[in-house]
Amino acid sequence: MNIIKIQTSNKYTKKLISVFFIITAMQLGGCANLGVQPWERDLLAKDEMALNADAIDIGLDEHIYFSKEGTSGGRSFAGGGCGCN
Amino acid sequence: MQLSKSKKITALLATATCTLLNAGAQAQETKSENDWQFDTAILYYGETDRVSLLEGVISATKDFGDQRVLNTKLVIDTLTGASATGAVSQPYAQTFSRPSGDGQYTTSPNELPLDDTFKDTRVQLSANWTQPIYKDTRVNLGGNISREYDYLSVGTSVSAESDFYNKNTTALFGLSYQFDSIDPVGGRPIGLSTMVVNNGQFGAGDAGDAGDAGEDAFEAAFDQTRITDTDDKSTVDALFGLTQVINRRMLVQLNYSYSTSSGYLNDPYKLLSLVNTNGETQSVLHENRPDSRAKHSVFAQTKYAFDNAVADVSYRFATDDWEITSHTIDSKLRYNLSESDYIQPHFRYYQQSEADFYRPYLDNTDALPIFASADYRLGEMTAITVGLKYGHKMNNGHEWGVRAEYYQQDPKNAGFENIGVLASQDLYPSVKAFILQFSYSF
Structure with missing residues (x-):
């Protein structure tokens, strides 16, 4: 009885895994539909659209928050770095 | 026939556009190949009655073409100023020994104990090299060193990123290793040892006097609570990132990072008050934190280009095995006033729960815990930042900016009872800071 149960649950797990893979594959396929053609990058190519625009400001802010709050990192490596009080 | 002709024209137009775009990109490269790009900034950070910081940055970037980029950065x-020690305020004056053991400081009645001896200069150097290794795949190699009076930090990082789907998707995987060496003033206090304060119980005599037996006895007792050699900590970070262009105006980034630290994770200058049932301080102890910490964080960022503005919104969720969980929302809106001027309002909200070993004070009727810290930065708190930046691009292409921000931290009581005299004390005072920054790029 137990063996049947395990086999059934294994079946379900396998089904779940394949469903998960199908969804992931569809998502990745979806990524192919997202995005732009190279000649549509006029706005994305602007300096202010870069993810690290204001890199100097971000670096200075992260140093402040690193030394004043309990959490750091996320955007890039959290690292160690200073004995700031 | 008509259809195939129009197809041909479309293809020709696309080719022409690509050629033009490539030509533009090449011209850009030729210009930047010979030039260093410098980004500099000076920042003032000042808390009301507490710490103030002056920080300068010079960052130099050189594009060697073919996506090979070198960045070097110097931060000083x-x-x-004064920093909260973690000891509670009392309705009477309190005397503490300085971290070095050399001298004392006294806190007035109802005043939060602050150690005003902090004075430190830090110099940090870092370099990063980006190199393409295969079609649409780049490797970043980084190194950094940071030195201050009682602290040395050396680190290295490596990451690889690949573009897919017409460069609309970029995946990144990176690892970093950081080694920190700590050599606190006066040595490392033994965790949860009692701070030795010379209240005259060691007998008369100051150091240097003929009869300095009292001072010698104090120093001997002080040294009993200290370990003099340096200690260190190691941090390994792993970062997985995915960036996706959504459409002509929008892109998103999603990061997961895991960070593990081990070694000396105490703050050697932080204290805890041991109080009686009436909330009166009986002695002051040195904090003791666990010697390892593992953190997970998820970071999501999106940027959206309006016709005259760019919105930048990010959210970070972080949790760790010290039981600190935090949420951070950060948003900026860059609004272009003209071709050469912009303003950028900034808003940030931060909220964290307390570490499982956080205690605002210890009760002397309870057994001492193994780990305890009263550092408010490990307690429950919220913080907000509001700011405004103005930027201007000059005719020669140089750019300057000025940024003013207000930052306020509001520590909260995470359900601890304020016993006896502590009921009349402000154990969770707010910290208010002003930030002013001037930047110049050329």
């Missing part, structure tokens, strides 16, 4: 900062 100097910190002065």
Whole structure:
């Protein structure tokens, strides 16, 4: 009885895994539909659209928050770095 | 026939556009190949009655073409002022030994104990090299070193990123290793040892006097609570990132990072008050934190280009095995006033829960815990930042900016009872800071 149960649950797990893979594959396929053609990058190519625009400001802010709050990192490596009080 | 002709024209137009775009990109490269790009900034950070910091940054970037980029950065900062020790305020004056053991400081009645001896200068150097290794795949190699009076930090990082789907998707995987060496003033206090304060119980005599037996006895007792050699900590970070262009105006980034630290994770200058049932301080102890910490964080960022503005919104969720969970929302809106001027309002909200070993004070009727810290930065708190930046691009292509921000931290009581005299004390005072920054790029 137990063996049947395990086999059934294994079946379900396998089904779940394949469903998960199908969804992931569809998502990745979806990524192919997202995005732009190279000649549509006029706005994305602007300096202010870069993810690290204001890199100097971000670096200075992260140093402040690193030394004043309990959490750091996320955007890039959290690292160690200073004995700031 | 008509259809195939129009197809041909479309293809020709696309080719022409690509050629033009490539030509533009090449011209850009030729210009930047010979030039260093410098980004500099000076920042003042000042808390009301507490720490103030002056920090300067010079970043130099050189594009060697073919996506090979070198960035070097020098940061120098100097910190002065007072920092909350973690000890509670009392309705009477309190005397503490300075971290070095050399001298004392006294806190007035109902005043939060602050150690005003902090004065430190830090110099940090870092370099990063980006190199393409295969079609649409780049490797970043980084190194950094940071030195201050009682602290040395050396680190290295490596990451690889690949573009897919017409460069609309970029995946990144990176690892970093950081080694920190700590050599606190006066040595490392033994965790949860009692701070030795010379209240005259060691007998008369100051150091240097003929009869300095009292001072010698104090120093001997003080040294009993200290370990003099340096200690260190190691941090390994792993970062997985995915960036996706959504459409002509929008892109998103999603990061997961895991960070593990081990070694000396205490703050050697932080204290805890041991109080009686009436909330009166009986002695002051040195904090003791666990010697390892594992953190997970998820970071999501999106940027959206309006016709005259760019919105930048990010959210970070972080959790760790010290039981600190935090949420951070950060948003900026860059609004272009003209071709050469912009303003950028900034808003940030931060909220964290307390570490499982956080205690605002210890009760002397309870057994001492193994780990305890009263550092408010490990307690429950919220913080907000509001700011405004103005930027201007000059005719020669140089750019300057000025940024003013207000930052306020509001520590909260995470359900601890304020016993006896502590009921009349402000154990969770707010910290208010002003930030002013000037930047110049050329």
